[in-house]
Amino acid sequence: MSCPSFDVGETFGALLVGSVHDPSSMVGIIWCAELANGIGLVASLYRMVITNFGHPERLVFFPTSLLVSAVMGTLVSVIVPGFFTFRIYALSKSLWIPCLCWAILLFRLIPECVIVLGFGIHEPIHTFLERWGTMFNAIWGASAINDLLIAGTMVFLLYRHRSGAMDDTAAIVDKMIEWTIETGVLNSIISIAMLSVFIAMRDNFIWMAFFVVVSRIFSNSLLASLNSRAAFRSANHLTFVASVPNSFPRATNPVNITVEMTRTTYEEGTAKL
Structure with a gap:
């Protein structure tokens, strides 16, 4: 009995290209952005709970360090999905879905950074949230949909390549699909939760707890994806x-x-x- 036709170059070769296309500069940017994000959060918390302790009337404006931290978190939340979108292009060789995903990522990056840095510094917190709340709803809603689109497309492409694979190779594809679903769905859940809390309770800062976590989830999903390559190599090398x-x-x-x-x-x- 002959084995089914299976072109490794067009299937796992494409996946390999997408997996190894992770220059160290991107990882370095993520690391620096997360470091700046953490420093900004600590500085903001110190000012709010230590320096201005007992004086809530002073907390009229967002601390500048908090706004910088928000921009760094947004940068991480755009770079990581952009990397996964490139993997979609490497697998499909089509630009339709990647271009749509990259356009949504630009819609999150540019308006959010301009609004936060251009108006967040000068406008009181209440005025800022009332004026730009609808825009943030649109940005974060589009980002949650984009996360689901990226994860769903990756799963579809992997499953399509799985159909012509042998049993042992199919097991590797199944593991890839499992990890894709776990990371993509988790990112979407956090984004939807942040958006829901922001809409329901805009007068408090509960939504910021999710906003801080989002960038951590994205950076961890990137590191998990890069580290998983060693497991795939081991699975494809029998001893x-x-x-x-x-x-x-x-x-x-x-x-x-x-x-x-x-x-x-x-x-x-x-x-x-």
Whole structure:
């Protein structure tokens, strides 16, 4: 019985290109943005709960450090989905969905940064939220839909490539699909929760707890995705250890023979690595 036709180059080759296209500069930018985000949050909390302790009347404007922290968090929340969108392009070789996703990401990045830095510094908190609340609803709602679109497209593309794969290869694809669903759905849930709380309770800062967590979720999903490549390499590299009895009478320990194998598929009598 011949094995089913399976082009590794057009399936896992494309996935490999998308997986390794992660220059160290992107990881460095994420790390610096998260560091600035954390420093800004600590500085803001110190000013609000220590410096201005017992003087709530002073908390009329957003602390500048908090606004800078928000911009850094937004930067992370745009770069990471942009990276996953590039993976969609690497798998599909089509620009329709990637361009749509990148357009939504720009819609989140540019207006949010302009509003936060251009008006958040000079406008009182209550006025700022009343004036720009509807815009933030649209931005965060579009971002939540974008997260679902990215995750759904990745799952569809992986499942389409799985149909022609052998059992062991299909198991790797199933693991990829599982991780894609976990990370994508979690990002969307956090974004939807933040948007829901912001709409229902705009007069308090409960929504900011979700806003702070969003960037952490995105950065962790990126690191988990990059670290998962080692597991995929191990799954695609088989090692067998066989114990062979020694024929010499004085030897008491068996001889261990280790054979390392990599998967090879065949199509019409031609081997493809």
